Amino acid sequence: MSRFFYAKLAATNLKKNAQTYLPYILTCIGTVMMYYIMVFLSKNEGLGNMAGGSDMQTILSLGSYVIAIFATIFLFYTHSFLIKRRKKEFGLFNILGMEKKHISKVLMFETLYVAVISLGAGLLGGILFSKLIFMVLLKILHFEVPLGFSVSGPALAAVPLLFTGIFLLTLLNTLRQIHLAKPVELLKGGQTGEKEPKTKWPLVMIGTLSLGGGYYISLTTQSPLAALAQFFIAVILVMVGTYCLFTAGSIAVLKLLRRNKGYYYQTRHFTAVAGMMYRMKQNAVGLANICIMATAVLVMVSTTVSLYIGMEDVLRTRYPQNIMITTPVPAHQSAEGLQTAVHEVLAQHRLEGKDMLDYRYAAFAGNQEGDTVITDESKMSNASSSVRQFYVIPLEDYNRLTNRTASLGDNEIMIYSSRNVYKEDTLTVLNRTFTVKERLDSFFENSLDRVLIMGNYYIVVKDIAVVKAMEKAQAEENGYDPSGYQYYLGFDLDANEADISAVYQDIRTAVGSDYPDSRIESPVAAKASFFAIYGGLFFLGIFLGALFIMATVLIIYYKQVSEGYDDKARFEIMQKVGMSREEVKDSIRSQVLTVFFLPLVTAGIHIAFAFPIITKLLAVLNLTNVGLFAWCTAGTILVFALFYAIVYRLTAKVYYRIVSWGTSA
Amino acid sequence: MTILEVNNLKKVYTTRFGGSHVQALSNVSFSVEQGEYVAIMGESGSGKTTLLNILASLDKPTSGEVLLKGERLSTIKEKEISAFRRENLGFVFQDFNLLDTFSLQDNIFLPLVLSGKSYEEMSRRLQPIARKLGIGDILAKYPYEVSGGQKQRCAVARALITSPQLILADEPTGSLDSQAAEGLLRLFKEINQDGQTLLMVTHSVKAASHAKRVLFIKDGEVFHQLYKAGMSDEAMYQKISDTLTTMATGGARHE
Numbered sequence: 072m073s074r075f076f077y078a079k080l081a082a083t084n085l086k087k088n089a090q091t092y093l094p095y096i097l098t099c100i101g102t103v104m105m106y107y108i109m110v111f112l113s114k115n116e117g118l119g120n121m122a123g124g125s126d127m128q129t130i131l132s133l134g135s136y137v138i139a140i141f142a143t144i145f146l147f148y149t150h151s152f153l154i155k156r157r158k159k160e161f162g163l164f165n166i167l168g169m170e171k172k173h174i175s176k177v178l179m180f181e182t183l184y185v186a187v188i189s190l191g192a193g194l195l196g197g198i199l200f201s202k203l204i205f206m207v208l209l210k211i212l213h214f215e216v217p218l219g220f221s222v223s224g225p226a227l228a229a230v231p232l233l234f235t236g237i238f239l240l241t242l243l244n245t246l247r248q249i250h251l252a253k254p255v256e257l258l259k260g261g262q263t264g265e266k267e268p269k270t271k272w273p274l275v276m277i278g279t280l281s282l283g284g285g286y287y288i289s290l291t292t293q294s295p296l297a298a299l300a301q302f303f304i305a306v307i308l309v310m311v312g313t314y315c316l317f318t319a320g321s322i323a324v325l326k327l328l329r330r331n332k333g334y335y336y337q338t339r340h341f342t343a344v345a346g347m348m349y350r351m352k353q354n355a356v357g358l359a360n361i362c363i364m365a366t367a368v369l370v371m372v373s374t375t376v377s378l379y380i381g382m383e384d385v386l387r388t389r390y391p392q393n394i395m396i397t398t399p400v401p402a403h404q405s406a407e408g409l410q411t412a413v414h415e416v417l418a419q420h421r422l423e424g425k426d427m428l429d430y431r432y433a434a435f436a437g438n439q440e441g442d443t444v445i446t447d448e449s450k451m452s453n454a455s456s457s458v459r460q461f462y463v464i465p466l467e468d469y470n471r472l473t474n475r476t477a478s479l480g481d482n483e484i485m486i487y488s489s490r491n492v493y494k495e496d497t498l499t500v501l502n503r504t505f506t507v508k509e510r511l512d513s514f515f516e517n518s519l520d521r522v523l524i525m526g527n528y529y530i531v532v533k534d535i536a537v538v539k540a541m542e543k544a545q546a547e548e549n550g551y552d553p554s555g556y557q558y559y560l561g562f563d564l565d566a567n568e569a570d571i572s573a574v575y576q577d578i579r580t581a582v583g584s585d586y587p588d589s590r591i592e593s594p595v596a597a598k599a600s601f602f603a604i605y606g607g608l609f610f611l612g613i614f615l616g617a618l619f620i621m622a623t624v625l626i627i628y629y630k631q632v633s634e635g636y637d638d639k640a641r642f643e644i645m646q647k648v649g650m651s652r653e654e655v656k657d658s659i660r661s662q663v664l665t666v667f668f669l670p671l672v673t674a675g676i677h678i679a680f681a682f683p684i685i686t687k688l689l690a691v692l693n694l695t696n697v698g699l700f701a702w703c704t705a706g707t708i709l710v711f712a713l714f715y716a717i718v719y720r721l722t723a724k725v726y727y728r729i730v731s732w733g734t735s736a
Numbered sequence: 737m738t739i740l741e742v743n744n745l746k747k748v749y750t751t752r753f754g755g756s757h758v759q760a761l762s763n764v765s766f767s768v769e770q771g772e773y774v775a776i777m778g779e780s781g782s783g784k785t786t787l788l789n790i791l792a793s794l795d796k797p798t799s800g801e802v803l804l805k806g807e808r809l810s811t812i813k814e815k816e817i818s819a820f821r822r823e824n825l826g827f828v829f830q831d832f833n834l835l836d837t838f839s840l841q842d843n844i845f846l847p848l849v850l851s852g853k854s855y856e857e858m859s860r861r862l863q864p865i866a867r868k869l870g871i872g873d874i875l876a877k878y879p880y881e882v883s884g885g886q887k888q889r890c891a892v893a894r895a896l897i898t899s900p901q902l903i904l905a906d907e908p909t910g911s912l913d914s915q916a917a918e919g920l921l922r923l924f925k926e927i928n929q930d931g932q933t934l935l936m937v938t939h940s941v942k943a944a945s946h947a948k949r950v951l952f953i954k955d956g957e958v959f960h961q962l963y964k965a966g967m968s969d970e971a972m973y974q975k976i977s978d979t980l981t982t983m984a985t986g987g988a989r990h991e
């Protein structure tokens with residue numbers, strides 16, 4: 072037989088199996104495109120040179136790894152599904168006298184075709200679309216869009232490398248299966264009567280515990296600091312739980328239902344329970360995949376969208392004032408020079424600082440144990456939930472900013488916290504014991520505690536001498552160079568962004584020489600890098616969301632098609648045995664609907680339980696607007712559900728075309 | 737008493753695009769009395785399955801009528817037809833038509849569950865049938881775990897459990913080896929001796945030779961019929977073979 076023969080047969084095979092191969096090839100093309108675009112963006116020099124661009128490219132290259140891993144697993148999975156459906160065909164070839172060697176040759180040609188088509192169309196599409204996506208990204212980042220069109224060398228190299236690898240892998244896996252199987256087994260193909268699944272109680276237990284554990288973590292985690300680490304543990308637990316419960320849990324529940332004779336032997340439940348058992352046996356892993364993918368999409372898109380939309384909020388939380396200067400003032404120096412320099416700059420610009428705020432303070436962290444605070448860093452535990460941030464402020468500044476005339480003795484303090492309650496009557500810290508004279512229920516607006524992670528205490532002491540003494544004691548205890556105290560000066564400006572930016576730059580120069588350790592911040596200066604990071608995340612969220620949705624669609628399509636073939640036979644038998652056409656249709660429709668929407672509903676439940684911990688994570692990223700996040704989550708779920716429903720309707724059509732048969736009454 | 741009456745049945749299949757027409761049945765008439773065991777013989781493609789599907793109300797004739805216990809099938813409303821089928825007819829098919837998703841017991845229960853019977857009643861009905869068919873100890877298994885002969889026994893049990901007026905069997909021995917086929921035919925005979933009316937469609941001479949009466953169809957019409965009366969199975973076998981030879985050589989038609 073000539074080589075030409077195999078090449079031709081391979082082409083015919085692909086055409087004949089178009090119903091299953093076309094979606095597969097389209098997905099390959101889509102994945103190639105997405106991977107090309109992601110590598111293109113993460114390696115694009117123009118983007119790297121923009122402000123904040125390199126931060127964002129770190130995020131994007133992370134995205135390209137995610138796509139690479141995902142593409143490998145996903146294409147491998149769908150391809151093995153295709154082969155399962157085609158085993159019968161191979162068996163037939165085998166019986167008709169083709170050796171396995173010959174079948175392998177045909178398969179090699181098929182893979183070659185798929186690879187060439189996918190890479191060719193995918194790269195072409197990628198190159199064409201990369202410009203569009205690039206512009207969208209720049210728009211998201213509020214960057215200028217440069218002219219011109221470019222093809223990325225690194226991406227052109229990376230894409231064929233990855234996908235040739237993936238296609239080789241799928242080919243090897245197929246050849247392995249063909250070589251292991253006997254012709255008779257091949258002929259039986261996908262429809263070997265699978266054994267009744269056993270109830271795996273240990274798995275059910277593990278699944279229940281994992282899922283419960285994951286939910287529990289999310290509901291109980293209080294500290295945003297701990298949330299990050301806990302979140303990943305919770306994610307793993309929920310994933311394990313989902314897999315176990317979809318596979319073992321569903322079977323266990325159905326078997327329990329079946330054991331209940333009064334329930335099981337009712338017309339409505341009888342076919343439903345048995346049908347669901349059959350479907351879960353076949354599809355549990357696929358459904359768990361869909362569920363986890365849907366959850367991932369929902370979390371990713373809702374968080375990145377709310378971060379992006381809430382960016383102004385975030386900036387305002389992180390930078391409460393237009394210009395913010397924080398300076399350590401050495402013991403022998405005062406902050407006056409700084410104030411003068413700032414006022415000179417403002418005068419030059421003919422601007423006046425609004426809501427001018429300045430105060431002196433000392434800040435340190437410690438573990439609170441009752442009325443005692445451990446500040447020795449070698450003895451402190453960072454993970455502990457008793458970590459508190461302390462801000463010590465002299466009475467003079469407090470009175471000035473609150474218009475009060477309170478007075479304090481040497482060892483007396485007033486204490487305030489925005490996140491905890493101090494219940495003790497005394498406070499022992501840095502070898503000094505203070506008496507709490509007053510618990511304050513409000514404090515002046517300040518920008519000390521902007522990270523919003525730990526518990527905090529604001530402590531008002533008699534005078535600056537106490538502040539200095541505490542700063543000194545703290546530095547000595549931990550072996551730092553002591554500085555006198557910290558000084559904060561901040562104000563807003565009634566000016567446009569460009570002017571604020573100019574003031575910001577001038578203050579940097581003016582203050583820099585005398586106070587070299589000052590930290591000077593402005594939301595205007597930070598905006599670009601915020602846009603780069605949050606915009607990058609937003610872009611990635613949407614991009615990967617689209618990829619996952621594509622995957623979900625394909626898996627669902629294949630499920631429907633393969634079940635259609637299986638159901639066709641059962642559909643006929645049930646009618647012959649005395650079920651009416653409508654009854655059969657209803658029963659199958661309700662089962663298909665259950666299978667279809669089970670992952671989505673479960674994903675919804677996961678999201679609901681994840682909500683508390685995600686709001687804490689967002690707090691770490693300075694997004695405290697829970698309402699906004701709630702709306703974004705709801706919106707994302709709605710859009711996803713809508714999309715899902717459309718996919719359902721489209722694939723259900725294919726499904727009903729397969730199951731309905733000729734002899735209509 | 738006449739259980740089944742078939743008058744001038746005609747069935748023409750039209751392909752989906754209305755192109756070609758296939759006349760499967762042109763003019764079939766016969767009747768079946770209570771307690772009879774009738775075999776319908778014909779070559780492959782002679783319209784046997786078509787006839788059976790019409791009797792089972794799974795398909796509708798182009799013209800002609802079918803009466804079951806005097807009731808016209810065509811007058812039964814679409815909604816009631818499956819209940820009617822369930823309560824009056826039992827089916828045995830060549831490829832068993834058992835559902836892989838159910839255990840054998842649940843397969844047998846299926847029609848009763850559809851009629852809303854309680855589990856207790858179903859088990860009570862199943863017991864004597866299972867004993868008779870010798871399937872008592874495989875009931876918990878699944879169709880893919882047992883042999884063809886066992887599957888077909890379960891299919892028979894499913895047909896019997898509703899105590900139908902009439903059992904319709906389409907090539908019931910077609911997928912069985914000769915030993916299993918022999919067993920099934922013996923079973924049919926016993927069931928018939930217990931009073932069950934049977935109508936079997938087959939192209940196997942062996943199978944037909946067990947029946948009390950054999951109808952031959954050719955070119956969509958009943959061509960000839962034979963009564964077994966007191967004859968032995970072997971004599972009947974011979975007689976059927978002769979008839980088939982005559983039919984094949986285009987011999988004269990006699991009734």
Ligand SMILES: Nc1ncnc2c1ncn2[C@@H]1O[C@H](COP(=O)(O)OP(=O)(O)O)[C@@H](O)[C@H]1O
Pocket residue numbers: 733734749750751758759760778779780781782783784785786787
């Ligand atoms: N659904 C159908 N559509 C069109 N033609 C059919 C259909 N079913 C059967 N036929 C044709 O009707 C004739 C009789 O078929 P059938 O009743 O299955 O015969 P038998 O069961 O005796 O082998 C055959 O020519 C067959 O091709």
Ligand SMILES: [Mg+2]
Pocket residue numbers: 784785
């Ligand atoms: Mg037939």
